[in-house]
Amino acid sequence: MKPLPNRKIACLDMRSFYASCAAAMEGLDVMEVPIAIVGNIERKGGVVLAASPPLKKRFGVTTGMRLYEIPDDPSIRLIEPKMQFYIDVSMELTRLLNRYVPKEAIHVYSIDESFVDFTGTEKLWGPLETLIFRIQDELYRQFELRSACGVGPNMLLSKLALDLEAKKTGIAYWTYEDVPEKLWPVAPLHKMWGIGKRVERTLEDMGIYSVGDLAHTPLENLEKKFGVMGNQLYYHAHGIDYSDLGSVLIEGQLSYGKGQTLLRDYTKTDEVLAVMLEMCEDTAMRARLAKKKGRTITLSFGYSKHALGGGFNRQKTLPEATNETMAIYRVCLELFETFHDGRPVRHISVSLSNLEEHDSFQLSLFEPMNWKQQKIGQVMDEIRVKYGSAAILRAVSVTPGGTAYRRNQLIGGHYK
Incomplete structure (x- = not known):
């Protein structure tokens, strides 16, 4: 076995990030005021995207609950998300880290969590413990953001130190001996x-x-x-x-996919198929941009709770790998016709797995024009990457059942 990595990797997480950002905007104290970030305040079924510590502790409201489940209490502040503001704050956090380490030493894992390689920084900034305390202090003084940090000799142990210990204690250092x-x-x-x-x-x-x-x-x-x-x-x-x-x-990704919870129950077949085609388009594009193809296609449906819930998850493996939209859609259509029982649909997801490299191309006697379809897909991808995902859409996306155009107006699934 080759020598074990022994770097100084930190996984830094912003506690109650969304609620803290919202509190800062409103001039509130996130540790004192019960705050709920709700996807859509106008809808009783709006989802709670984040909850401040007092809201969790005093009222038992947690992420994922619905607006109608929040107690009618005048002390609770309901705030809609401002995704662009959260992204701007996240970028400022990265700039702060960049003052201590080069950009190559920072990996943004999510909007509120980053990996940072501090190996060698003691020559500039002194002991790592002192530097991390300094960064956490700056995060609070500049952004009113409390943070937790896990440190380990590799990415895995730093993340585990964060999730399993530091989120309770504020900071945790793990070594191989701690495993x-x-x-x-x-x-x-x-x-x-x-x-x-x-x-x-x-x-x-x-x-x-x-x-x-x-x-x-x-x-x-x-x-x-x-x-x-x-x-x-x-x-x-x-x-x-x-x-x-x-x-x-990045390495070893097992699948590419797209899932969506619909804003209403879909009962018409043409509307369901419109969204399904959009999911196939997104899935195929992600695979093409990663220069991957897949042989196994999975279709999942979630039925409306008004129809007693449930759903199905079925897959089919092809003899040849593909990343062509309509090839994926044809398989999904077959699975849809076989397993869909006609109940109202509320969630659809499509994924492509059993991956191989894009250049493992085989000419097919049965689909001699397949290479042209792949070329069309690549051109569409290039247009979307350059001009935006709504620069070129399939006609189904502007029908009543289509969702791609509306989703293009959102950031992270929510309005800007």
Whole structure:
């Protein structure tokens, strides 16, 4: 085994970021005033996107709840999101970090969370502990943002230190020696960064219930069950991550997809198919821009709660990989006609997995013009990248059921 990475990577997270930004705009104290950031205050079903600590503690309101679930109390402040403002603040946070490290040492993981490589900074700024305290102090004095920070020898351990300890204590330093004591007891498995509910269920079926169980499972067993991902699961359970800064999010991506919760129940087939085609378009574009193709296409539907909820998740694997919009759509149409039971639809998602490189191209005797369709798709992608996603749309997107044009007016799914 090659030597383990031993850098000084920090994962810095802004606590209650959205609520703190909103409080600063309104001249409020986020730690004293119960604040709810609601996607659409005009709709009773508007989603709570963020809640200040007092709102959580005093009223039990958490992210994901609906507007009608918030108590009718005059002390609660309801604020609609200002996504462009949040993005502007996030960019200013990155500029602050850039005063201490070069841009190459910063990886913005999300709007309120960044990885920073502080290796070697002690020559300029002194001990790392002192520098991190200084940065956290500046974040509060300049932006009124409280932060938490996890530090480790690689990206994985810094993120785990943040999620599992620093969010409670403010700052945490993890080393490889801490893994048996701090990481292995973690259960259930979805608390471990990188393990979702579906993988968790598969691992539990194998008799693996904690990270320690995972670490002591033979590598060959995990690789047989999960392939390359099994290798990653094994080494991550030991706190080992050889990725360069930011590459955890890029290398080894397992799928490309698009999902959307609709603003109303869709009951008409033509409207459902219009959105489904838009999802296929977005999915194909993401794969093409990454120079990837996929053989497995997955379609998921979520039915309206007024129709007792539920839905389906089905997939089909093709003999040849594709990233062509209409090829993906034809498979989704087949899955739709086979499994959709006619109930009102409220959520649609499409994904492309079982990936391979874009240049693994095979001429097909049955689709001799396939290369022309790929070229058309590439040209459309170039136009959208240069002029915006609404610069060129399919006709279905301007029909009553289409959503692409409206989504183009949003940032992060919300109005600017």
